[in-house]
Amino acid sequence: MQQGAIGVFDSGVGGLTVVRALRALLPHETILYLGDTARVPYGTRSGDTVRRYSLEALRFLEVASRELDLRKRQASQPPEQSPPLPLKMVIIACNTATAYALSALRERCSIPVIGVIRSAVWKAMQLSKSRRVGIIGTAGTVRSGAYQSSIRSADPSAVVLAKACPLLVPLVEEGWLDHPVTDLTLATYLAEYKESSIDTLILGCTHYPLLRGAVDRYFGQSVALVDPSESVSQEATLLLQKRGWLASEGQEGELICFVTDTPHRFQQVAHRFLGGAPQRVEQVDLSQYVRGIGAQEANDHRI
Ligand code: DGL
8 A cells, every 4th residue: 555646647628537537446546637728739739848848747746746745744633754755656648748758757757657558559459350550649649650659569560540630629628529510520530540441449639538429420339449548547557556556445535636727717628528527626837846847858858
């Protein structure tokens, strides 16, 4: 058993799909979530910028977990004397940030850092019989080639198709999950996948798991769908189990959300991704936490 929080970050609200899946598997964990709502989207930005933002998010989560722990200890009577507890794991919920920043964050951090790509690819390789796999994601995720190379290293003979679908994020945030405009947009993006007879599709963006029903409708359920929020939550659970780091069952799980813009919009749409309204949302100014992380450091980790 290991006390301490799991840190999760994303460019905005979409990463709450990962928090939802995590809470279903790990209801006793404390989760600190950072949504970089002031700088969303990451999907249109350069790799260097996404990497710098992600290093800042990691720094924030490290500091926030220590401050939170301190607050809890000060509140207990008598105050506890033991040394501060570290963040025990970081999950990069954002596909674009995983694609560009996973190795940079791992180099910088002594605790496990996991992203959404590896476990989703592993799941896709389990599901695909024809070895014809499609990926949909942001322009940045597709451009990085991270999903494509991960599939090819799992199976060099696999046929991999990748397509950026930038219109889907705003449609999901608008709540148009069962809407003719969304169906038409999906049909336009996915037509070439139907022609190419893929048998597995990775929903490689935080928002796309909400379109599962619409994608199933389009393919008539002939294509297996991989939801990275589920596979990364399974990977996180296995890792914590293996290390004996699961929170005790007596502990009540808690979710504290931090956002970099005012919480208003986040609170308005969060329930769609989380399956309920988040109890606690605080606005933070990342510039207070990130001294010492400059563009140079982000550039040193160019992939
Ligand atoms: N969270 C991003 C991802 O999964 C989608 C939204 C954005 O572009 O920031 O890639």
